[in-house]
Amino acid sequence: MSYIKSFKSFQNAEKKANKEVEAGANPQMIEEDDSALLTDPALIQIRDQKRNLEKQLEQIKQQEDTKIKELTAKAAAATQAAKNAAANQTQTKPAAPAPTNT
Numbered sequence: 001m002s003y004i005k006s007f008k009s010f011q012n013a014e015k016k017a018n019k020e021v022e023a024g025a026n027p028q029m030i031e032e033d034d035s036a037l038l039t040d041p042a043l044i045q046i047r048d049q050k051r052n053l054e055k056q057l058e059q060i061k062q063q064e065d066t067k068i069k070e071l072t073a074k075a076a077a078a079t080q081a082a083k084n085a086a087a088n089q090t091q092t093k094p095a096a097p098a099p100t101n102t
Helices: 002-024 027-038 041-092
Strands: none
16 A cells, blocks of 8 residues: 555656646747847857858868769779780780791
């Protein structure tokens, strides 16, 4: 029986805590705080700097991707040229003269 009483008191305490949390949440106050932060010049400057840095980072990534594509294409072309040169070299070797028996 004491278990049931302690469990019920626990449930009541949880309900009371939930009501306190709900009563403490004031959406109007939160909106006012956000608007104050949005107009703070220092924060606006920081946000702008962050955006600029993100743009610069994106440009650098695009440049790196372009450079990687160029280098990959050059490497593939060089590999193909080396294969072609090796194939041409084996085809253009003069045939060994047939031995003559006299």
